[in-house]
Amino acid sequence: MIPRPSRSSEPTTAEADAWADVLVRRxxxxxVVLTPTEQWLVQDRPDGLVxxxxxxDDLLALAATIQHHTRTTRPETR
Known part of the structure; x- marks a missing residue:
């Protein structure tokens, strides 16, 4: 696996918003809702806790965790 370079800047709200859209579309x-205070409300199912x-930073960390879990638990197809 190729190591990922470290970030040169802090994640932006726009970047987090794009990931929020992906998480909901998938x-x-x-x-996943942005509040006026730049915090994020996240609910995994309609009757689930918020x-x-x-x-x-937290939203991108959550997306990275999900992506890592998805990639490491799916069957190898190569």
């Missing part, structure tokens, strides 16, 4: 979450993420 049905990995029911809802979690509060503190900012873009």
């Amino acid at each position: 049905q990995l979450f029911h809802a 979690r509060l993420l503190q900012g873009p």
Whole structure:
């Protein structure tokens, strides 16, 4: 595996918003909503608890965790 370079800047709200859209479109979450205070409300199913993420860093960390889990648990197809 090729190591990923470290980030040269902090994640932006726009980047987090793009990931939020992907997470909802791929049905990995029911809802991901940006609040006026730049925090994120995350709900994985309609009747599930709502979690509060503190900012873009937390949302991108969540997306990275999901992506890592997805890539490491799917069957190898090569």
